[in-house]
Amino acid sequence: MKKKIIIAFFIILIVLIGIIISKFNEFKNEPYQKTPFFDLFVAKSFYKKDLERPWEEFWDNSWNNVSKENERPIEWISNPKDFEKLDSIYLGFKNTTKEKFYYVTWGEPNSRIRISFNVFKNGKIDSIPFGGFGCGTGIYIAPLKNGEIAGGKFLNPLLFNPFTNHYLPLKNRKFPELFKEIYGDSVAIKFEQATYSLPWNKFPSQMIESKEIIISTEKIIENWKKGDYKLSPEFDKENEQAFYIKYKEDYELSSIYEKEGKTK
Structure with a gap:
């Protein structure tokens, strides 16, 4: 009798393992699957879909805001001095949580x-919030183990008009005037990244954010006058969209464009 129970137990166990392996293979072979990890398979298996929002992913809580005590400890890596030059900068964040988590990526x-930005102009502070990516197609979550760094070089955000996302006209002789109209006397930059936690993690899924990096616009203009900026055809061209500035609660075309037209 005891032998039969043991045999039955192992048969059930083998069947269950077979089912799990089969389901995991289905998960790995899903269309556009880029993260075929077993821990994500487990997390997705226990996720209950909202019938009213069937399009949601099991990691859609990555954009959540959390209380102070639940904030994920992250070490942001950058050199504030790099932001004083209108060129490429390095930005990264290091996982110091002692547990693996995932971050949203393209x-x-x-x-x-x-x-996002805070602009300091004439003793006042004005915020320029994140304006959106415009598209969420193709995003997924990538793993970041404890001690690992996700980072790389990209263009200094101050190379762009934050209201239209167009390249600023670096070759225009009135660039300093336009730059100060947009970014004031100094500007603070803050970075945010959506991250996903597995159900058994200590820290919940959340939007992590860096400390503000404050840069003097005078220092940037000083480096610009020395020719210390990005040499690329995109910044040689002039486009009306690059000359929009914030006026009260709206945006308008700067008088610099109206006066200068396309004169350099």
Whole structure:
């Protein structure tokens, strides 16, 4: 009798293992699957879909805000001095949580980093919030183990008009004037990244954010006058969209464009 029970137990166990392996293989072979990891398979298996929101992914809580005590400990890596030059910068974040988590990406580190600004002008502070990516197609979550760094080089965000996302006209002789109209006397930059936690992690899924990096616009203009900026055809061209500035609660075309037209 005891022998039959043991045999039955192992048969059931083998069947269950077979079912799990089969389901895991289905998960790995899903269309556009880029993270075929067993821990994500387990997390997805226990996720209950909202019938009213069937399009949601099991990791859609990655954009959540959390209380102070639940904030994920992260070491952001950058050199504030790099932001004083209108060229490429390095930005990364190191996992110091002692547990693996995932971050939302388009395939490269920093590809889904949110950027927001606080502009200091004439003793006042004005915020320029993150304006959106415009598209969420193709995003997925990539793993980051304890001690690992996700990072890379990308263009200094100050190379762009934050209201239209167009390249700033670096060759225009009135560039300093336009730059100060947009970014004031100094500007603070903050980065945010959506991250996903496995159900058994200590820290919940959340949007992590860096400390503000404050840069003097005078220092940037000083380096610009020395020719210390990105030499690329995109920044030689002038486009009306690059000359939009914030006016009260709206945006308008800067008088610099109206006066200068396309004169350099």
